[in-house]
Amino acid sequence: MSAVVAEHDDHHDDHDHGPAKGLLRWVITTNHKDIGTLYLVFSLAMFFVGGGMAMIIRAELFEPGLQFVQPQFFNSMTTMHALVMVFGAVMPAFVGLANWMIPMMIGAPDMALPRMNNMSFWLLVAGVSLLASTLFMEGGAPAGGWTMYPPLMLQTGKALPFAIFAVHLLGLSSIMGAINIIATIFNMRAPGMTLMKMPLFVWTWLITGFLLIAIMPVFAGAVTMLLTDKYFGTSFFDAAGGGDPVLYQHIFWFFGHPEVYVMILPTFGVASTIIPVFARKPLFGYSSMVYATASIAFLSFVVWAHHMFTVGMPIAGELYFMYATMLIAIPTGVKVFNWTATMWKGSMTFETPMLFSIAFVVLFTMGGFTGLMMSIAPSDFQYHDTYFIVAHFHYTLVPASIFILMAAGYYWLPKWTGHMYNEKIGQLHFWLSAVSVNILFFPQHFLGLAGMPRRIPDYAVQFADWNMISSIGGFIFGASQLLFLYIVIDTIRGGTGEKVTDEVWEDAHKHGLEWTLPSPPPYHTFTTPPTVIPTEHI
Amino acid sequence: MNKDIDTKQKNTRLVRTLVLVAVGMFGFGYALVPLYDVMCDVVFKKEKPGIPVAAEEVSYKADKNREITVEFMTTVNQAAPMEFRSETKKLKIHPGEYYTVNFYAENKTDKEMAAQAIPSISPGPAAEYFKKTECFCFTEQTFKAREGRTLPVRFVVNPEIPEQYKTITLAYTFFDNTEKSVK
Ligand code: HEM
Numbered sequence A: 001m002s003a004v005v006a007e008h009d010d011h012h013d014d015h016d017h018g019p020a021k022g023l024l025r026w027v028i029t030t031n032h033k034d035i036g037t038l039y040l041v042f043s044l045a046m047f048f049v050g051g052g053m054a055m056i057i058r059a060e061l062f063e064p065g066l067q068f069v070q071p072q073f074f075n076s077m078t079t080m081h082a083l084v085m086v087f088g089a090v091m092p093a094f095v096g097l098a099n100w101m102i103p104m105m106i107g108a109p110d111m112a113l114p115r116m117n118n119m120s121f122w123l124l125v126a127g128v129s130l131l132a133s134t135l136f137m138e139g140g141a142p143a144g145g146w147t148m149y150p151p152l153m154l155q156t157g158k159a160l161p162f163a164i165f166a167v168h169l170l171g172l173s174s175i176m177g178a179i180n181i182i183a184t185i186f187n188m189r190a191p192g193m194t195l196m197k198m199p200l201f202v203w204t205w206l207i208t209g210f211l212l213i214a215i216m217p218v219f220a221g222a223v224t225m226l227l228t229d230k231y232f233g234t235s236f237f238d239a240a241g242g243g244d245p246v247l248y249q250h251i252f253w254f255f256g257h258p259e260v261y262v263m264i265l266p267t268f269g270v271a272s273t274i275i276p277v278f279a280r281k282p283l284f285g286y287s288s289m290v291y292a293t294a295s296i297a298f299l300s301f302v303v304w305a306h307h308m309f310t311v312g313m314p315i316a317g318e319l320y321f322m323y324a325t326m327l328i329a330i331p332t333g334v335k336v337f338n339w340t341a342t343m344w345k346g347s348m349t350f351e352t353p354m355l356f357s358i359a360f361v362v363l364f365t366m367g368g369f370t371g372l373m374m375s376i377a378p379s380d381f382q383y384h385d386t387y388f389i390v391a392h393f394h395y396t397l398v399p400a401s402i403f404i405l406m407a408a409g410y411y412w413l414p415k416w417t418g419h420m421y422n423e424k425i426g427q428l429h430f431w432l433s434a435v436s437v438n439i440l441f442f443p444q445h446f447l448g449l450a451g452m453p454r455r456i457p458d459y460a461v462q463f464a465d466w467n468m469i470s471s472i473g474g475f476i477f478g479a480s481q482l483l484f485l486y487i488v489i490d491t492i493r494g495g496t497g498e499k500v501t502d503e504v505w506e507d508a509h510k511h512g513l514e515w516t517l518p519s520p521p522p523y524h525t526f527t528t529p530p531t532v533i534p535t536e537h538i
Numbered sequence B: 001m002n003k004d005i006d007t008k009q010k011n012t013r014l015v016r017t018l019v020l021v022a023v024g025m026f027g028f029g030y031a032l033v034p035l036y037d038v039m040c041d042v043v044f045k046k047e048k049p050g051i052p053v054a055a056e057e058v059s060y061k062a063d064k065n066r067e068i069t070v071e072f073m074t075t076v077n078q079a080a081p082m083e084f085r086s087e088t089k090k091l092k093i094h095p096g097e098y099y100t101v102n103f104y105a106e107n108k109t110d111k112e113m114a115a116q117a118i119p120s121i122s123p124g125p126a127a128e129y130f131k132k133t134e135c136f137c138f139t140e141q142t143f144k145a146r147e148g149r150t151l152p153v154r155f156v157v158n159p160e161i162p163e164q165y166k167t168i169t170l171a172y173t174f175f176d177n178t179e180k181s182v183k
C-alpha cells in the first residue's frame, strides 16, 4: 500500500491516503472498493436474514395445520422475506459488484461520485433497518404481500407509514446508486474503452441503471398514494371515494415488472463474463447480447399487466399484454443461445464459478418456460396466485440471480482478497445447492397446478406430500448456504494459503482489465489509465 | 488536471439530467391516475369501478321468451358497524323489463354515520347491459344513530345482452365513510 501512497500526490484528499484507520474507515469511506465490500457484506447478511424468514415459512408449511406461527405472522414472513431478499439482498449485492468491478473493468480510478456513493450505501442501511423495525410494532410487520395491494395493505397496523418511508429510502438509495453507475460508465472510461468494448457486466448495469431511474420514482409515487389514502383522505384506490384498487395494480406493476429485470439483467452480465473464461473462448455474439439486453429492458415497460390477467381487463388488453409478454422470450432466447454457443467446443473446465453459471443457464431457462406458460392469458387464470407462480419466480431468482451471485463470489474473491478459496468445499456447496434447490422448488409446480394458493399458512391435506418434500429441500438449501459463509470468511483469512496470480484464472487477462491488476488490487487503481484494452470478451 | 475539471463538469451535467428524469418519472406515476380513466373511458369504453351514475329510463321491448337469474349480494367493508342485507336474494327477470328490489341497511352505532355503497356486477362483460335508474349507491348515505332504512334499487337488463348470460350477480359493498366525510 505504501508504494501506492508514494506514487501519487495530487490534490484530491481521497487520493493521497490509504484507507482511514480503524472502524471509522467503513463509515466515511468514499473508495469504490470499500463501498463495494460494504454492499456485499450487507447483502450477504440480509441473505441470511431473509433466508431465516424462508425457513420459518417452510417449517410452517412442512405439514398441514397450524404448527409454529399464527396466520398474521406467517403473512408478515412472506411479505418481509420478499422485501428483504429483493431490496436488501439481491439488489445491493449487484450494486456491490458494480462498485468493485465497474471502475476496474473500464479502467477508471473510482466511481464518478464517491461521496454520493457513500450516502447511497448508508441510506440503504437506514431503509432496511426501518423496514426490519416494523417487525416489532403494534399490529405487526406489513402482511399484505410484497406487492402491497390495497385495500388489504391499508389494514396494516402502526407499521404502515414506516414501511412506506422505508420504501422511499430504499428507492432514493437505488436511484443515487444508479445515477452514480451511469455517470461512471459514461464519463470515466479509459481512453480506448469504447462502449462496444465494455465487458457485458458493465453494459447490463448501464441499462439496469436507466431502468432503476425510470421505475423507482413510480413505485415511490404508488406507495405515497397509499399513504395519503390512509391518512390524508385522498381516494386514489379507495372505491368508496371513487377510486379504484385496480389502478394501484397498474402503477405497481409498471414498476414491478421492470424491477424483476433489475435483478436479472446484471445476472446476465456476470454470466456473460464468467462463461467465456472457463470455456476459453470469446463470448459468442457480443453485440447481439448488448442489443438483446436493451430490447428486454425496453419491452419490460410494456408488458406489466401480465400480472393482472384476472382483474377483468377488456379482451383487447388481455391479448395485447399476452403477445407483448411472449415477445420477451425472443431476446431472452438469444441470450441462452449465445451462452450455449460460447460453451460449444470450448476447452471447458468446471471450477465452482463455472458450475454455478452452467446451472444458471439450465435452471433459468426452466423459469423462462414457466413464464411463457403464464403469459398465455387464458391459462394464467389457472396459474395465477398459486404455487405455480411461486415456482416460476423462484426459478428465475434463486438458481438464476442467487446462483450467479455465488458464481461471482467464487470468481472474484481470489482477486479481491489475494487468497484462493477452498475448491473442494466450493464444489460441495454447489452440488448441495443445485440438488436441493430443485427439491425445494420443483414440487411447487405440481402444488400450483393442483390448485394450492400462495400466501397461506395452512392447506388441504391433498397438498401434504409435495409440501413436505419442498420443505426438506428448503432446509438442505438453507443449511448449505452456511458453507458459502464459511468459505468467504476462510478465504478472507487466507484460504488455501496458495498465493494467487494476478490473473487467477488461466488467460483471464484477455477477458477483463481487472485481471491485469495485482491480487488483491491496491487501494487505488488506474489512477493513470491503462493503455491496453482486452477485447477477448467481445 | 484539466481533464479532471472536464469530467467534473460532465458529471454535473449528467447528474442534473438524470435527477430531472427521476423527478419526471415520479410525476409520471401520478399522471397514470388520470391516464387510467382516459384509457377506461375512451379506449376501452368501459365503466371504471367506483361511484356509478344513474342510467336514463329508456323503454326497451321486453323479451318475454328469455329469463335471466339476477342474484343479490351484500358485504360490509372491513367489519364496519352496520347491518346490510338484501330483501330479495334471487330474482328471475325478463330482459327489457324494469324491476325494483329492496335492500336494508342499519347503523349499529350511537353516532351519525356516512356510508357509501359500491356495486359490482359479474360476470364483468354483462355490466354494460345492466342499467340502474335508481340506486342508493349514487350518493353517500347518512344514517342517524341506530337508524335503519329500506333502500330500493330499480334496474333493467338491456335485451341486447348476449345469449350466454344466464345468471348475473349484483354485489354491493358498504364502506363506512364517516371519518373521511368529516374531513
Ligand atoms: C421469458 C420471460 C418471462 C415471462 C414470459 C414471465 C411471465 C410472467 C407472468 C405472466 C407472471 C404473472 C403470473 C401471475 O401472477 O399469474 C410472472 C410473475 C413473476 N415473474 Fe416472470 N416472466 C419471465 C421472466 C421472469 C424473470 C427473469 C424474473 C425475475 C428475475 C421474473 C420474476 C417474476 C416474479 C417475481 C413474478 C411474481 C410477482 C408476484 O406476483 O409476486 N420473471 N412472470
Ligand SMILES: [Cu+2]
Residues within 6 Å of the ligand: A256, A257, A260, A303, A304, A306, A307
Ligand atoms: Cu412481469
